[in-house]
Every structure is written in C-alpha cells, then in structure tokens.
Amino acid sequence: MSGISIRKTGRAGRITLARPKALNALSYAMCLEIDAALKDWADDPEVALLVIDAEGDKAFCAGGDIAEMYETGQNGDYGYGRRFWRDEYRMNARLFEFPKPVVSLMQGYTMGGGVGVGCHGSHRVVGESSQMAMPECGIGLVPDVGGSLILARAPGRLGEYLGTTGARMGPADAILAGFADHFVPEAAWPALTVRLEETGDPSAVDEAATAPPEGRLAALAPAIDRHFAGETLGDILRSLRAEPGAFAEETLSTLARQCPLSMGCTVEMIHRLRGPAAEIRRALEQEYRFTFRAMEKGDFLEGIRAAIIDKDKSPRWSHERDALPQLAVTQMLMPLGEDRLTFGEEDRA
Structure with missing residues (x-):
C-alpha cells in the first residue's frame, strides 16, 4: 500500500493522499508517484485539471515522513535524506509549474511537506478545520518544499513571523498570508469535486467560495511588521524585548523553543527571495542548500530526537539564540557546487 491513490475521473486527474492514520504524511514513494503523474498528465488531452485531496478529517498532510x-x-x-529532499523539491517545482489548473482541498493540518503538495496550485481551497503552518524551525530545518517562496511573497513581515514561529493559520489567515485562495465550507467539497470531475472547469471553485471566519493575523500585522523588519x-x-507587552512576550516564548540556526537562516532566505527574486526554482535551490547540510552540519537530527524519538522536548541546539554568528547562517546557505539542486530530466535518476 503506497498511501496514495492516483487515477483519472472524468475530466480530472485525481491525486488522493490515503494515509489518514499517519495524518497523510508524505513518504518518498508518494513524492515519486505524484511526480510521475504530473509528467503523464501535463500533455494528456483527457485531463483538463487536477484535483488533489486527502482521506480523513484530521489532516490534508501534516508533513513529511x-x-x-x-x-x-x-x-x-546522509544520502537518503538528500535524495528525498532533492526529488521532493523537483516534484514541488513540477506542481508549481503545471500547465493546467490545480485544485487542492486542504482540511485539517496542512504543514511542511503538505504545503508543498497543496499550496502551489492555482485554486487552493481551505475549510472550517484547516490549520496551516511551516513548523520546521522547531525541528532544526527551515521552511522548505517551496514554502519559503510563499513566505517571501506574504504581506509585510508575515513571512518572517510565520517562518520563525511556526504559527498556525486558520482559513482566513492562510488566505491572507498567500497559502490559500478560497474558503469553501467542507460540506460542499464532495459536490464541488464531482462538478470538477464532470466539467473540468475550475470556475466551480470560485462559485462555491464564501467568506471565511475571521482570522487573527490581520489584527497582529502592525506589531508583526514593526518587530520583524530587522535584517537578522x-x-x-532586540525589537521584541524593547517593547514589552502580550504580543512580544508570547512571541519571545515561542522563539525560545525554536532552533536558532534554523531561524537565522529562515530570515536570511526570505530576505534573499523577496521582490524580483521570488521564483520557485530559486526558492527550492536555496532551501536545498540548507537541507543538504541539515543532518551533517545542522541541528536536524537533534531536533527530531527531541521532538519525535525521545520526546523530551529539550533539544540541545548547536547555537544559543542570542549568540548566533551570521557566519553560521552564511555557511549553511552557501552554494553547493556540483551538489546543487537542478531540475533537468537528465539527473532525475
């Protein structure tokens, strides 16, 4: 059982994540199957659009396996992890650049690797239960799978805030930050899916969309923009500490649990991408610089040990939060030379 269902139904290419007991966590095999389907369907005249969804009510995809x-x-x-990330990122790029409409229906948790599957399409749908986040800094990684591009394009300094804190977004916040496009009540998703399969017309999503429940980020935006505008x-x-208050105290408490190296690199990556440089392949290539080094030179293994293996929630990070040398950030994000992420067919073996 591969944990994924890929088929054609009517006018639609259908991808359904099918590991609900594992919160539809994305395995290496699932990444490769999605990538193969995208290649097959790009020029298939029977496929007018893609519909991506997931089984269960708890999660669209809570991350990578x-x-x-x-x-x-x-x-x-370190080779297995590097291959996983390399091929996953290539799949993310293919999905982002897919030449036909892509509708994703994202209930419950959509985090990490789930963002790379669900948040690069043309019609990204959230519902009442949707909870999105890029929580990688908590395990010694950085927002990846193209997530750094979405963060760089977010309004104001939401990208730095969401990337470093891993804060969860409900449906309105996901739309505000650029992770989703439409709110459709989840009770309407089955009928919407049938219509998409029958017609191959993504305008059905626009017609079904309604206003989401009120979020929290819009009210916090002035404080976020003020405190997260620094270079490092x-x-x-320093900005958060200089202005005591509920927001600053809560945010500092959250940042105290995150990996300093990951946070420093996240801020730098977003700054490098913002503006004309905000392009998917550039984002993924930069993310791969970090993940290629994450196990050997970073804090990824320690982050997973503390969060998932031993579950002691007491990671021993390689740097103190207030003593992170900028050189360490630079070294994690240096070009990889011959090991760089590329996107040509000739090296997808």
Whole structure:
C-alpha cells in the first residue's frame, strides 16, 4: 500500500493522499508517484485539471515522513535524506509549474511537506478545520518544499513571523498570508469535486467560495511588521524585548523553543527571495542548500530526537539564540557546487 491513490475521473486527474492514520504524511514513494503523474498528465488531452485531496478529517498532510530519514542519518548515511529532499523539491517545482489548473482541498493540518503538495496550485481551497503552518524551525530545518517562496511573497513581515514561529493559520489567515485562495465550507467539497470531475472547469471553485471566519493575523500585522523588519534574527529579538507587552512576550516564548540556526537562516532566505527574486526554482535551490547540510552540519537530527524519538522536548541546539554568528547562517546557505539542486530530466535518476 503506497498511501496514495492516483487515477483519472472524468475530466480530472485525481491525486488522493490515503494515509489518514499517519495524518497523510508524505513518504518518498508518494513524492515519486505524484511526480510521475504530473509528467503523464501535463500533455494528456483527457485531463483538463487536477484535483488533489486527502482521506480523513484530521489532516490534508501534516508533513513529511521523516522516520527513515532520521534512522539513516543517525547511522551517518546522509544520502537518503538528500535524495528525498532533492526529488521532493523537483516534484514541488513540477506542481508549481503545471500547465493546467490545480485544485487542492486542504482540511485539517496542512504543514511542511503538505504545503508543498497543496499550496502551489492555482485554486487552493481551505475549510472550517484547516490549520496551516511551516513548523520546521522547531525541528532544526527551515521552511522548505517551496514554502519559503510563499513566505517571501506574504504581506509585510508575515513571512518572517510565520517562518520563525511556526504559527498556525486558520482559513482566513492562510488566505491572507498567500497559502490559500478560497474558503469553501467542507460540506460542499464532495459536490464541488464531482462538478470538477464532470466539467473540468475550475470556475466551480470560485462559485462555491464564501467568506471565511475571521482570522487573527490581520489584527497582529502592525506589531508583526514593526518587530520583524530587522535584517537578522538578533534584530528581531532586540525589537521584541524593547517593547514589552502580550504580543512580544508570547512571541519571545515561542522563539525560545525554536532552533536558532534554523531561524537565522529562515530570515536570511526570505530576505534573499523577496521582490524580483521570488521564483520557485530559486526558492527550492536555496532551501536545498540548507537541507543538504541539515543532518551533517545542522541541528536536524537533534531536533527530531527531541521532538519525535525521545520526546523530551529539550533539544540541545548547536547555537544559543542570542549568540548566533551570521557566519553560521552564511555557511549553511552557501552554494553547493556540483551538489546543487537542478531540475533537468537528465539527473532525475
């Protein structure tokens, strides 16, 4: 059982994540199957659009399946993780650049790797239960799978805030931050899916969309823009400490649990991408610089140990939050030379 269902139904190419007991966590095999389907359907005249959804009511996809990545990394084998990330990112790029409409229906948790599957399409739908986040800084990674591009394009300084804190977004906040386009009540999703399959016309999504329940980020935006406008993580921390209050105290408490190296790199990555440089392949190539080094030179293995293996919630990060040298950030994001992420067919083996 691969944990995914890929088929053609009517005018639609259908991808359904089918590991509800694992919160539809994305495995390496699932990434490869999605990528193969995207290649097959790009020029298939029978496929007018894609519909991507997931089984269960708890999650669209709560992230990547990192158990094997941890096990191999602990044994000094960094190759498996690097292949996983390389091929996942290539799939993310293919999905972002897919030449036909892509409708994604994202209930419950959509986090990490789930963002890379659900948030690069043309018609990204959320419902009442939707909870989105990029929580990678909590496990020694950075927002990846193209998530850094969405953060760089978010209004104001929402990108720095969401990327470093891993804050969860309900439907309105996901739309505000650029992770979703439409709110459609989840009771209407089955009928909407049938219509998409029958007609191949994505305008059905626009017709079904309604206003989402009120979110929280719009009210916080002035404080976020004020405190997260600095050049470095240190600038952000100093700003928060200089203005005591509920927002600053809560945010500092959250940042205290995150990986300093990951947060510093996240801020730098978003700054490098913002503006004309905000392009999917550039984002993924930069993310891969970090993830390629994450096990050998970063804090990923320690982050997974503390959060998932031992569950002691007490990671021993390689740097103190207030003593992160900018050189460490620069070194994690240096070009990889021959190991760089590329997107040509010739090296997809």
